[in-house]
Amino acid sequence: MPWDMRDLRRQVAIIGAAESDQLGIVPDKSAVQLHVEAAWNAMEDAGVKKDEIDAVFNAGNTLGMAEYMGITPKLTDSTAVGGSSFVIHLGHAVAAIASGYVEMALVTHGESGRSRVGAGGFGGGGDQWYGWQGSAGPPASYSMACMRHMAQYGTTHDDLAEIAVATRKWAQLNPRALMRDPMSFEDYHNSRWISYPFHLLDCCLVTDGGGAYIVTSLERARNYKKKPIAVLGFGESHTHGNIAQMPDLTWTAARNSGPRAMQMAGVDHKDLDVVNLYDSFTYTVGVTLESLGFCGPGEFGQFVKGQRTAPGGDFPLNTNGGGLSYTHTGMYGMFATLEIVRQLRGECGDRQVKDAKIGLVNGTGGSLSSTGTAIMTNQV
C-alpha cells in the first residue's frame, strides 16, 4: 500500500466553515437554497473560488447540488447514512485528498426541517421546474439526446441496430441472460416505438437482481481463493442532474472520467482487451464510445458497423449481453463491473475473450449525468 492510515495525520485540514444566512425558522427558503447559501458562505469564509472545488459531498444528491452550483467534480460522494453522514464525508475527503485523487472538497447540508419547503430527500436542484412536460423517465431523456446526435451527425437507426443486434449475440452465449432469442436487424426496425427515435429494442430490460464485489489490498488479496483482479485506474465525473441541464447532449462526462482512468492506468485504447459500457440504451453505448475516445465525435456508427462489437468481431463489447439483453435492474453498473472481473479471471465459458488481460468498464448514471470509468487487469 502507498500509505499507512497513520500517514494521514495532519495531512488534510478544513479551511472554510459556514452556515446558511439564517437558521431557525426560515419559511421563505427551500432546502436547496439553504444548501447553496451555506456553500457560498463557506467558500467566502475560506476565500475559495468555485472552480477550485473538485470534490462534492452531501447526504443524498450530489448530481442536483453540483448542477445547481455549476460544478463538474472529479470525485462525487452522496453517502447518506443519516445525520452522521457529514462526519463520515470528512474521512472520505481526507483519504481522497491525502492520496492525491482530489485537491479541494466541498461538503454541504441544507434542510427545511421545520418549514418543510422542498424538504426531505431533495431531488435535483431544479426539480420544481420539471414534471409538467410529461417526461416518461429515462427513455424520454435519452431519446432526446439520441435525436440531437442524429440531427448533428447524421446518425441512423441502422447504426443503433448494430449495437442492439451485436449485444443480443453475446447474450446468446450467456446461459444467465434473460433475452437469448435471436434478434435480426429486421426485428430491431420492426419493434414498436417507445419514445421516438427509440424503438423498444433500443431500450434495456427491466429485471430483478443483485451484485456485489469485495476490495482489499493486493498484498492481502493473495491470501484468498480467487485470482486477484487489480485496479489499474479509475475516474469519475458528472456534468448535470436533469437532461435539460446537460451541457451538450452529444457527449458525456466520460470525456472527463475516461482520460483520467487511462492516464492513471498508463494504458491506451489499443491496450484494452475487453470493454463493458453501460447500455441503458443503444445510444448510451454509442455516445460513450465517442466520449471515451474510441472514435471521434459523430463516428460511433462507423465504429460499430459490420457487427464489429459482436462475438468474433475485433472489439468485444458488453460480453455478458449487457443491459439490453442480459439484465438491467435499474442500476446496471454493478453487473458491467462484475463481467469485467469474470472475463479477466477467465470464467466466461463460450463468451470468454481469449487471453483478456486488461478490461475497461464505464458506468453511466442519471440522465447521461454521471460517469465512472475503471480499468482492471489480471497481470499481477
Place this chain on the structure above:
Amino acid sequence: MPPSGGGELWIKRCKDCGQHHYYPRVVCPNCFSRNVEWVKSSGKGSLYTYNINVRTAPGWENNPNYIIALVTLEEGPRIMSNLVNIPFDQDPVKMAQHIQVGMPVEVTFEELSEEISVPRFKPAGS
C-alpha cells in the same frame, strides 16, 4: 419571485458576469455570484432537440405522441418544455417530418389552473 406572472417568461441574469441562466437560482452557476436578477425573456429560441412519446407518462394518456423539447432561448439558457402545434399522426415518423432540429420556435402559454400557467413552444409564426 419574478415581478410578473401570466403570459411572460422570466429567467435569471447575473449582474456580475452578464450570463443568463434557467432554472432560476440564488447563485450564478457560471461565476457563483449571488448578485442575480430576474429578467424577461423574449420567449424566442431554437429547437435544440426533441422526442415523440408514443409510450405516454402517467396522466398523459389523452395526449398521444406528445413531444418533449429542449429549446435554446435567444438569451442562451436551455429550457425543457413541449413542442405544440405539430399535426398529430399515429406514426411518429410522419410527425417528425414537420419538425427540424434547429428550427425557430416561440413560447406559448397554457393555463393549467387559475394560479399556474406553463410555457410551451410552437414553431415560430404558427
